[in-house]
Amino acid sequence: MRPFVLSVLALSAVALAGPGIAGGDDDKKASEDEKYQIKTTKFPAKDKPVKINEKTVIATANKAIDDRGNVLREAKSQKTLLRVYVEKTLDVDEKANKRKKYSRAYEKAKDVEGDESQSKPYQGRTIVFEKSDDKWTLEAEGKPELGEDKLKELADEVNKDADKDDEFFYPKKAVKVGEKWTVPGKDFAKFFDELKIDAGSVKAEGKLVKAYKKGKQQWGVIDFVFTFTSEVEEIKKAKGELKFTVDQALDASTTAGKAAFTLTLTGSQDVEKGDKKGAVETTVTMTYSNETTDATDAKK
Numbered sequence: 001m002r003p004f005v006l007s008v009l010a011l012s013a014v015a016l017a018g019p020g021i022a023g024g025d026d027d028k029k030a031s032e033d034e035k036y037q038i039k040t041t042k043f044p045a046k047d048k049p050v051k052i053n054e055k056t057v058i059a060t061a062n063k064a065i066d067d068r069g070n071v072l073r074e075a076k077s078q079k080t081l082l083r084v085y086v087e088k089t090l091d092v093d094e095k096a097n098k099r100k101k102y103s104r105a106y107e108k109a110k111d112v113e114g115d116e117s118q119s120k121p122y123q124g125r126t127i128v129f130e131k132s133d134d135k136w137t138l139e140a141e142g143k144p145e146l147g148e149d150k151l152k153e154l155a156d157e158v159n160k161d162a163d164k165d166d167e168f169f170y171p172k173k174a175v176k177v178g179e180k181w182t183v184p185g186k187d188f189a190k191f192f193d194e195l196k197i198d199a200g201s202v203k204a205e206g207k208l209v210k211a212y213k214k215g216k217q218q219w220g221v222i223d224f225v226f227t228f229t230s231e232v233e234e235i236k237k238a239k240g241e242l243k244f245t246v247d248q249a250l251d252a253s254t255t256a257g258k259a260a261f262t263l264t265l266t267g268s269q270d271v272e273k274g275d276k277k278g279a280v281e282t283t284v285t286m287t288y289s290n291e292t293t294d295a296t297d298a299k300k
Contacts, residue, residue: 035174036211036220039252040167043099049088050255051295056081057287064271066278077113084108086295090128101130103141121150135159164191169206169224177220180207188226195240195265196231203227211250218251230265235282238267259290 044050057080064073084107091101104127109120126141136158140146148155168188171181185202203226210221224244232238241264248257265284270277 033176034211035176036208036218036250037174038170038208038220038222038250040170040248041252041255042097043102044087044089044255046089046092047296048254049086049295050292051086052084053291053293054081054083055289059285059287061283063281064278065281066276072278080112082108082110082112099131101128103128120154121146122154127151127154129158160194166191171206175208177208177211180205183224183226185228189228197240198229198231198237201227201229209245214249217249217253219248219257220250221245221247224261232265232267232282232284235267235269238265238282240265254294256292256294258292260288262287 057078059078060076062073062075063071065071085104086107087102087104089099089102092098093100106120106122106125106127109123111118111120122140125146128139128141129136130139131137136155138151138155138158140151168184168191175181183204183206185204186199188202188204189197189199205225207223208220209223212219222245224242224246226240226242226244228240228242229237230240242261244259244261246257246259248259263286266282268279268281270279272278
């Protein structure tokens with residue numbers, strides 16, 4: 001499975017998050033000396049639809065303080081994004097190993113903020129994604145028709161992620177359980193270009209925490225830890241930390257798996273009004289969890 005599933009996040013709130021994940025109790029543990037070449041697959045095979053359950057929580061906290069450190073004002077907000085859908089690959093460019101067409105049948109597409117919730121226009125609908133001139137175009141099956149304006153947000157998310165390659169997150173050589181590797185800071189900053197990350201500030205590493213067998217498939221748990229500075233609106237040097245755990249097939253035999261991560265951004269902006277000086281401190285945290293399961297019994 002893709003480690004970041006970026007289309008889900010879209011980085012729309014300038015932030016990201018999640019708990020650790022482990023395999024089941026009856027999984028067969030790996031030998032301590034065995035090495036594993038980590039491989040990934042970017043999309044499900046045509047005959048293997050998957051069900052994806054995603055939850056994103058974006059929390060923002062602002063605090064205004066004066067030049068003496070007194071808190072003048074505090075504000076907090078939280079928004080939750082829920083997405084549940086069955087995804088099917090419909091057409092593939094075998095030579096390039098890229099999808100040309102796929103569909104998502106959305107069981108749930110809802111945003112919740114405070115006491116209010118909003119269902120997306122495509123909740124309960126099947127959306128077909130088709131590649132045309134290096135761009136994904138979207139169309140809803142059935143009636144009533146959903147125009148471009150109803151699907152624009154979803155189209156923007158998908159196309160933002162279209163050409164991003166995440167292979168640099170993984171080690172080029174085989175690794176043992178407990179072994180760490182460095183993730184290139186320049187590639188990390190380019191991947192998350194929306195965050196305007198200072199590539200020279202990035203400290204990034206991955207670690208194979210666990211390897212185990214699930215049937216005949218080779219699975220593993222991988223932890224990633226990233227720290228960096230970035231530009232968030234008027235805050236020139238916001239401090240960022242991303243912690244990410246994935247539980248996935250290491251042999252690219254399936255896109256099923258779990259992912260969870262937390263991205264926290266903190267920064268301070270100096271403000272001045274008349275003869276009064278102060279600052280506004282901002283913390284943005286996004287927690288994200290994803291579970292992808294086999295859905296071969298789903299209607300075709």
